[in-house]
Amino acid sequence: MKVFVDEDKCCGAGSCVLSAPEVFDQRDDDGVVVLLDAEPAEHLHAAVREAVQVCPAAAITLA
């Protein structure tokens, strides 16, 4: 799994951090997403998929 985030689309709702705090964080200046782990281990995949599903701004994509 490869994770991509689009900072311009991000609205800083923090949904992804709630789903997968090991993979996503938020930038101190403005709350925009920070990708901590672009290739997360398999045990995190379900949480990352939930983060994609609940992201209100469609700012997270997987490959």
Place this chain on the structure above:
Amino acid sequence: MTSTMDPAGHSPAEVPEYPMPRAEGCPFDPPPALRELQEQARVTRVKLWDGTTPWLVTRHADQRAVLTDRRVSADMTHPTYPRQAAGGGGTLSFIGMDDPEHARLRRMVGPAFMVKRVEEMRPMVQAIVDDAIDAMLAGPNPTDLVEAFALPVPSLVICKLLDVPYGDHDFFQANSRTMINRNSTPDERTSASARLAEYLGALVARKLEKPGDDLLSRLGEKIKAGDLTVRQATEMAVLLLIAGHETTANMIALSTALLLRNPDQLAMLRESDDPALARSAVEEMLRYLNITHGGRRRVALEDLEVAGCPVKAGEGLVIPNDIANRDPEAFPDPDRLDITRSARHHVAFGFGVHQCLGQPLARLELEIVYRSLYRRVPNLALATDFEKVPFKHDGFVYGVYELPVSW
């Protein structure tokens, strides 16, 4: 489809009025007429208070698609924006704007509501909840849970965050109530909005002179840097103060009423030590009760299609999240309250770039309330007939006006 009929088969004279009344005796469920619309059509016309007939989007998946569509605008000053009511003034800051200005302003207050910043507030919120329970238990029994607990807790939290004096709570709670009551006249709503703006404007001015460690002082820094006007900062402060206390207060009281009617779910929550169950209960309560019942409002900027239905540029869109959260396509057996279900994909906070910025704080407050109140007050009970509980059928934010409880 003929040009005079909408997809649900209504001729122009038959277009149903929105919002619709809930069924007698079913205060926790969406209006039956709205559920019928959902079964009949994915997109259908409704008639608003001003006689306009925007499109209403009934399904969870289509609502999410509309709310993330960049051709759809949240600009409340657009001439055909489907307004909730007349009056109120202003745009309620970035809620009523489109990107890029929306994103620019929203990101100025974003850091205060980041998940990790909100998590740092946990001890403070826990102390506020514990103190409120102590005060309630030391006071008269029975009492009104709204006044004794549900309203003070989030009001105290948002006052701390903004450094608004809690002693002024009667003033800002009363004016907020007027602003979000459907039966307020346009004049009443506009003056309540002006009073709150005047009050918070004065507070912003004081923070400009004497900054502290609070959100309004950080907006003061943005004003000094030339990134924000005093008026913009004031509008943001009004938005944060109202959104910060009214919504969570209503969730606390309404979900307690719902749990008292569902003793098996209440017992499960009370008897569990698992913080994951409390967090899951928060999501299910948000899904089930979804207190912003007026429908998100948008206007199409271009011709587009919603679930195959052509929507013309300039036409309004109403997106009621309460019905999406009971959509069987998104939630199996949607009317069953089940605090163990996976409900994170609910749209109680809206969807798209306008999704509630304060949601991490709302979740934290609800989680702490759910883990504290029912354990500290294990024999909490309704102190009136359920039929006599006054529900806020006239509010833009749903809830109960009072909830008499005993223990």
